[in-house]
Amino acid sequence: MQPLLSQACWDTLYMVGWSTVIAVVGGLPLGILLVLTDRGGLLQNVLANKVIGQIVNVARSMPFIILMVALMNFTRWITGTTIGREAAIVPLAIGAIPFFARLVETAVREVDGGLVEAVQSMGGNTWTVVRKVLVPESLPSLIASTTTTIVALIGYSAMAGTVGAGGLGDIAIRYGYQRFETELMWITVAILAVVISVIQFAGDYAARSLHRRGGRSGPAPRLRLLKASTATTGETV
């Protein structure tokens, strides 16, 4: 029983780890682009903004299990198979990119527009603004967003277990649901609870300590993400 569980545990972390990396690599630029192309943004382009926004919305509202099935051919094209942990990474990452991009957008929008203006007044270009202002200033929120994404991906990966991805979700389905081995199912639940708690704690800690370095007080950054963006991009007269 133990090798079975440790293998499943490892598989879950493997899938979640890689899909998180891909989600961050893909979602970060996408989220920043959503802010920059918006009305009043540095690269204002209403059409591009609408198109990207729409793609992100559709991809985000797609139930993950359907996305997984819909992407089967694509997955096979990339990994050569639709079964196993490698194959699961493809839909997991594609599902997580728009999810993360929206969180990035919210985080980046909270950066004070005055800072952008200051860097522009020093002769900085858009890339300087992104590198020196938008990313560093929203870093605590970005880390909190990554934590949220990891936790969501653990949930998705369990779903992926139902169609042959392996991992803890797979164990819970096969042993707990199909073979009534309640004990094993409860163990997977406990492991998941522990894993999620550890990740959440680590993420919160990292975000908060970064925040503290800046010396700002206030609510934990994770909570700030829930607040609707109130940043106005309207022009001052």
Place this chain on the structure above:
Amino acid sequence: MITTTGLTKVYRSRGREVTALDGVDLHVREGEVYGVIGQSGAGKSSLIRCVNLLERPTAGTVTVDGRDLTALAGRGSRAGKELRQARSRIGMVFQHFNLLSTRTVQDNVELPLEILGTSGKERSRKALELLDLVGLADKAKAYPAQLSGGQKQRVGIARALAGDPKVLLSDEATSALDPETTRSILQLLRDLNRQLGLTVLLITHEMDVVKTICDSAALMEQGRIVESGTVSELLATPGSELAAALFPVGGEASGDDRTVLDVTFHGEAATQPVISQLSRTYNIDISILGAAIDTVGGLQIGRMRIELPGRYEDNVVPIGFLREQGLQIDVLGQEPVLAKEGAK
């Protein structure tokens, strides 16, 4: 040093048009502190942002240090290389400081140098030198959140000076500070203006700021400059709104058949006993309603509001006498002659 001609900025949003700047001609001489004052919504903010083209003017030109920035800007909305280079030679300080919270004070001051591509060693040398100049050498490793408002603005000023600018734009730099701190920041700006020969263009809604440090001033209303000139010119301008606001004297007429005059003394005239001469020569009783002496723009100025018996028509001769003594006389309730032309 800074010249704008016919500067116009129109904002369009949802079919509505708002004219923030309506043909502004501004001329700031090299080495002076120039204050633009006006209420919020008068267009001051748009004006200062048009000077370094953070806002693109709809029409008109901006020339800073002999370079036509509007020509450098190009057609697109993004700033090209040449414009960005020109901007790096124009320092700017902001009302809310706009310091990066994740960087130390020193790293904040180094930011413009990073953008300019200065080497790391040179950057830190320069940053420490500038922090010393603004009196914050001991705070180099602190984060902005650990500083007071006045200290933050000092960091903002040090940062604005990092690119060795000839021109400093100040966007309400003291409006978020208490009166005590405001004075010390204005003093710092004044010192920098003198030591480095820095030309300063500042916008403010506080008359005190203009009074404390400005050599010249302009009054803005509804996107236009309605008065401008050096402070002494303004004070010598009959009916100047700016002069009256810079140097208010109170007091109401005590009856209908009275003439109220604002008498402004400067230079030689201040030493003459004109009021008693007036009283003796014409045998009239003069009441003083209000008076003040102050230093405006480094100039000793006296202002007095006096009341003469009888209507304006009865007092033409005494008023003529006062004018002959070289005093500037504003008669309350009378249209000042040539006031607006004189102010321009």
